[in-house]
Amino acid sequence: MNNNQNNRPKIGVLLVNLGTPEGTDYWSIRRYLSEFLSDKRVIELSSWLWQPILQGFVLTFRPRRLGHSYKKIWDKTKNKSPLAVVTQNQAETLELEFTQQHICIEWAMRYGNPSIKKKLNFLKDQDCNHIFVLPLYPQYSATTTATVNDEVFRTLMGYRQQPAIRTLFSFADHPDYIKALQHTIQEQLQLLAVQPERILLSFHGLPLRYVKAGDPYERECQRTAAALRAVLGKTEQEMPLVFQSRFGPDKWLGPNIADVITEYTKQGIQNIAVVAPGFMADCLETREEIDYEYRTLFLSNGGKEFTYIPCINDHPLAITLLKNLIDQEIKGWV
Numbered sequence: 136m137n138n139n140q141n142n143r144p145k146i147g148v149l150l151v152n153l154g155t156p157e158g159t160d161y162w163s164i165r166r167y168l169s170e171f172l173s174d175k176r177v178i179e180l181s182s183w184l185w186q187p188i189l190q191g192f193v194l195t196f197r198p199r200r201l202g203h204s205y206k207k208i209w210d211k212t213k214n215k216s217p218l219a220v221v222t223q224n225q226a227e228t229l230e231l232e233f234t235q236q237h238i239c240i241e242w243a244m245r246y247g248n249p250s251i252k253k254k255l256n257f258l259k260d261q262d263c264n265h266i267f268v269l270p271l272y273p274q275y276s277a278t279t280t281a282t283v284n285d286e287v288f289r290t291l292m293g294y295r296q297q298p299a300i301r302t303l304f305s306f307a308d309h310p311d312y313i314k315a316l317q318h319t320i321q322e323q324l325q326l327l328a329v330q331p332e333r334i335l336l337s338f339h340g341l342p343l344r345y346v347k348a349g350d351p352y353e354r355e356c357q358r359t360a361a362a363l364r365a366v367l368g369k370t371e372q373e374m375p376l377v378f379q380s381r382f383g384p385d386k387w388l389g390p391n392i393a394d395v396i397t398e399y400t401k402q403g404i405q406n407i408a409v410v411a412p413g414f415m416a417d418c419l420e421t422r423e424e425i426d427y428e429y430r431t432l433f434l435s436n437g438g439k440e441f442t443y444i445p446c447i448n449d450h451p452l453a454i455t456l457l458k459n460l461i462d463q464e465i466k467g468w469v
């Protein structure tokens with residue numbers, strides 16, 4: 136029963152990230168990948184074609200290989216994946232910023248747990264009749280932001296009394312986001328005896344056909360890259376935009392980070408840094424793929440210094456960014 140039926144808004148905020156397995160064992164990873172890769176926003180193929188490949192081939196072999204990768208980065212103290220640890224920290228730290236205003240801050244994962252449905256039900260039980268959904272993706276893509284919104288509205292289909300909802304398109308060049316990135320980059324560079332010859336801005340890739348069909352993600356990444364170069368005073372050559380995490384046989388957005396790194400080593404470039412501005416939290420794609428796989432690739436091809444610059448995670452400037460995004464979006468409700 137909603138005790139808050141009058142006009143007085145009670146506000147809930149739901150931070151949503153991608154999702155991650157609950158363990159490093161075969162079945163935990165299989166469950167997670169099966170939900171993720173069955174999402175038609177993510178894999179745009181007919182189910183007749185894709186499900187037999189997914190269930191028969193991908194989910195037979197990939198979970199075992201991924202299990203080894205997740206084990207390398209697993210948070211052993213909390214027995215959780217870093218993506219879950221950081222997202223929870225972000226929400227809990229943010230909550231402290233809003234105690235005066237009685238705004239409920241919750242976090243959810245698009246795939247796996249805690250689910251969007253569970254957290255929306257929780258906010259409903261707290262009488263939140265105004266909910267701001269904040270997908271933790273700085274750059275919009277239908278494969279990430281839109282599928283969060285889909286899931287939110289699918290859940291609301293089961294509500295007789297629906298809350299007012301706001302969503303966020305993106306924050307690709309929001310000044311507070313750029314400031315948080317600028318700070319983490321400069322902080323890491325200050326620790327280095329010799330400055331890198333290149334700082335790669337590495338973003339999660341996307342199949343090229345999605346971009347050709349109208350997904351604005353590539354432009355969104357370019358906006359972030361341009362804003363970062365401007366504040367750091369770097370050229371495109373010094374700070375190139377690259378894409379990582381290719382999956383499947385499709386042609387993906389380029390340039391691919393592995394090709395760029397290999398080319399650098401051929402040119403005799405010996406000192407590089409990599410930052411992944413598209414990720415709000417360190418995860419498999421940064422800690423394992425960049426900091427381990429691409430480091431190994433660079434060093435084994437003759438590179439000398441490889442610096443991985445962490446994501447903004449729960450740095451105070453990341454919390455300021457999230458706080459300001461919330462303040463900006465709930466205006467008119469308070």
Ligand SMILES: C=CC1=C(C)c2cc3[nH]c(cc4nc(cc5[nH]c(cc1n2)c(C)c5CCC(=O)O)C(CCC(=O)O)=C4C)c(C)c3C=C
Nearest residue numbers: 153154155156177216218276278279339341382418419420
């Ligand atoms: C066609 C497949 C995929 C698309 C499209 C895609 C887009 C996309 N993903 C992220 C962020 C993350 N992806 C992560 C892992 C991951 N991504 C895919 C596939 C696609 N992603 C797979 C199969 C996996 C699992 C790992 C693997 O099998 O290689 C993660 C990390 C999760 C973790 O547990 O740490 C993130 C984060 C974005 C931003 C994006 C679109 C731009």
Ligand SMILES: [Fe+2]
Nearest residue numbers: 318319322450
């Ligand atoms: Fe700092």
Ligand SMILES: [Fe+2]
Nearest residue numbers: 153339380420
């Ligand atoms: Fe992905």
